[in-house]
Amino acid sequence: MEPRGYALVTGASYGIGEEFAWQLGERGWSLVLVARSQERLAKLREEVMNRHGQVDVVCAVLDLSRPGAALELFQKTQQANLEINLLVNNAGFGAFGEFSANPLERQRQMIDLNVGALVELSHLYLQPMKERGTGAIVNVASIAGYVPLPYNAVYGATKAFVLSFSHALYQEARPYGIQVLAVNPGKTETRFFETANMDISKDGGQRQTAAQVVKEALSALDRGKTSVITGLGNRMLLRLAHFIPRAWIAAVVAKRARQSRR
Template sequence: MTAPNPRLSSVLSPGHRALITGASGGIGESFARLLAARGLDLVLVARSEGKLRALATELSAAHGIRAEVLATDLSRPDAPRQLHAACEARGLPVDLLINNAGFGSLGPFDANPFEREHEQVMLNVTALMDLTHLFLPAMLARGTGGIINVASIAGYQPVPYMAVYAATKAFVLSFTEALWGETRERGVRVLALCPGPVETGFFDVVGTRDAAVGIMATPEDVAAAGLRGLEQGRASVIPGWRNRIQSSLPRIFSRTLTVRVAARMMKPRGPTAPKLAPGAAPARR
């Protein structure tokens, strides 16, 4: 196990600031609560302004921290630049970036709405990459900082009937581990957090719980695992031993076999009634 880095640990101490996307519920809200309890100031980002303001008020009163609200639809192409500009205009340097916002869809790729799949890539991939690119340089200039990108064990193999979602999480995992290699000796730690299914609003967005494979984790446990992994300087974390075993199967069996098994497991058993997912909905982990 990698020893905690003193400079990185300081990012998780009072007086620093974390920006959390998808902060209105699920894993994002859990990150906000854990970090506020540590004394960090917060920038809370999601589309649901009312939920964000209620959370900001609660955490500010409970922990004496400063919690800013920036209601933003990160699936819009210009949203990451606008969010970064808003932080600079308000004098809000970000020490810890948590890219948590995302959503998924279940069903045959050809049958899912074009707009839904496009928005999924824009939020899960493009917005995450853009925000990382915008906030990372200042961290490197200061010689300290942290980034947590929330991926999924779905990123370890192709997943039929969640083809786009799994592909976006494969990007997040590869991108994040590569950045870990680039930044680990420059004072900034980057972590891919890869949970299995989590008890969040994700499956309400998907339209069915048939997509949940494995034991549900709590968002609190997943967020805590992410912070521990960041403190340890790890490149990626898979919470739960069952999930770690599942993620290793594509390396043991052929990719063809694992895809065929996944297709049988994930094929929808009934109508999924696709809904356009809110941009800040927490993704399946």
């Protein structure tokens, strides 16, 4: 997608979101960077503007899981006349552990961020995109959205929502010239597992860097795809999973999760 106006990236202070900021800046997009970590955003703003002199970078320090935060962000960008032509809904987190033992408040916050803020921002920014007849929404889902995820049950369900929502929205937005893409990474080297309290040190298998994930995501956006599973290993794994009953997959995931808790 050709740069025009601003790309808004949620969860831009770390990991995949930070990498979106770098690669979109490289492509000439001006940016609105959103997260809670003020200092990290300010530093990233300075670095991106230094490297790519032609782009403008604006920071919005916000907890997007808070009720009303998405509307606040929308109003801020409207008042500043920032034309958001690319919305990257990336902010999200997981929480490893038994559903009934994990604090309800944390899981509610996860739904509010991974699903609530994503739906609200999509709704708010879609309208002006429709009026302009151009724009794109990139929703960061996960390969976790394709399978049940015992001991990370709410996280998996939020990503299944994002995946289903994005495929449906793609069809609704297409007649208006607007693209919608679901990005489904597998294990990626970021702070994600530390935040989710997950020990993956004994896990084998492929891990991608955030840079690889974002490169594949932007290439899929260029090609007008509706969904991309990043990483060849992840694509092969999900192709295989397609032939296995969900109940079996859930049982295997549960067994492995119990072993890793010991």
